[in-house]
Amino acid sequence: MSACDLPQDLIFEILSRLPVKSLVHLKSVSKPWLALIKNPNFISLHLNRTAMNPNNDAVIIYSLSLSQHHIMSLLYVNSIDNKPINLDHPLPQIFPRMDLVGSYNGIVCLSCPPNGRLITLLNPATTQYKVIQLLSTSYNLDDVYSVSVGFVFDPVANDYKIVVILHMNLELPREKIRVKVEVYSAKNDSWKMIEVETPFFVSRTRCNAILKGSPYWTGFIRDEEEVSGIREVFVLFDPQNEVFGLCPVPEYPEQFTCNEGPGRKIGPIPLKVVTLIECCKNGEILAEGTEGKLFLYDPKTNGVKDILIDEVRANSYKACSYTESLVSIEGMKQVGQKG
Structure with missing residues (x-):
């Protein structure tokens, strides 16, 4: 048969x-x-x-080589050898400085800093991608102070969206926060501007995390009751209603914080940590130590596993949780395909 x-x-x-x-x-x-x-x-x-x-729990690691080229690697966090797989950066060479935004359902979002004029949606497993131009017609780029990009999945509409937050020139905390937001719908292949009810400021060029399809940022809002005139908040985007929400930042005991600098702590265990990079699905923490060394820390066992990526610049690591998929977005084309 x-x-x-x-x-x-x-x-x-x-x-x-x-x-x-x-x-x-x-x-x-x-x-x-x-x-x-x-x-x-x-x-x-x-x-x-x-x-x-659980054998498929993975993270995409994006780093900068010593020769200033981006390296995209795939690490299966439950693998025995802890050796990332080099994905050979499947994007055309015209995008050598793309920045990792995040991933959801196997689709990876990349943007081109500092102004995010080009955004790419990529499926590394199928090597399909789509390049998207930022709308950016209602203002002068010289007036833009910063740009931050978030990646969104709307399960109700089965639509992948990109959120671009643009802050116009300002100097906190004295000046009024001026923010513009553009949202791209992959389903409609179109951009639109949305209103922001409470102006906020986010400093990162990408969202801090994507949880259940919604991007989250750490940000600030004006607050006259604070001595500094600003208050730290979590900024989240609702993919269905296309509105932002603001949540207070909780206070944590000192021993449960992760701060930059050698000799700080992850949990109650002292480790020489430069940067916390990503929290994996299995609870392990991907972090960068001294001299640019990458490692996985397991807070359950206090175990540490070194992750080896050759010839990478220190402090260049970015990562996001990743699950491979067959998902394709309308307009995607195969790497190497013309037209």
């Missing part, structure tokens, strides 16, 4: 458990298999199964 003679339900079950790379090759087996692998229900099931398997 050939594979094509197997019951469709069994074929569906078997294929849904294979890695993306294998499925990409299997598209050429037959037209029915191609149709199945491109079916949205199959893609959704495959993504859910991949995400539920």
Whole structure:
């Protein structure tokens, strides 16, 4: 009996458990298999199964080489050897300085700092990507003080969105915070401006985290009751209603903080930490130590595992949780495809 003679339900079950790379090759087996692998229900099931398997817990690590080129690596946090896989940076060379924003459902968002004029959505597993131009028609870039980019997934509309926060020239805390926000919808392939009810300021060029499809930033709002005139808050974006929310920043005991500088603490365990980079799904913490050394710290066991990436500049690491998928966005094209 050939594979094509197997019951469709069994074929569906078997294929849904294979890695993306294998499925990409299997598209050429037959037209029915191609149709199945491109079916949205199959893609959704495959993504859910991949995400539920702890062996697939991974992070994308974005770093800068000694020769000033970005390196994109994939680290499976539960692997034995702790050796990241080099993804050979699958973007055209015209984007050598793209910055990592975040990832959701296997789609990685990259922006081009400092003004974010170009944004790229990339699926590293299928090597498909789409370049998106920032709207930026209602103001002069010379008036922009800073730009921050967030990546969003709207599960109700099944839409991937990009949020661009632009702060116009200001000097905190004396001046009024002026903020403009643009939102891109991949489903509609269009940008729009949205109003911000309470002006806020975020200093990072990307969101701090993406939780359940919503981006979060640490930011500031004006507060005359504070001695400094500003108050720290969490800024979050609601993907369905396309509005921002502000949450107070809780206070933590000193021993549970992670601060920059050698000799500080992660949890109650003293480690020489320069930068906290990413919190993994399994609870481990990816951090950079002295001399640019990357490591995973397990707060449950207090274990430390060194992560080796060759010839990388210190303080250049950025990372985000990642789950490989077959997800594709309208307008994506294969790396190397012309037009």
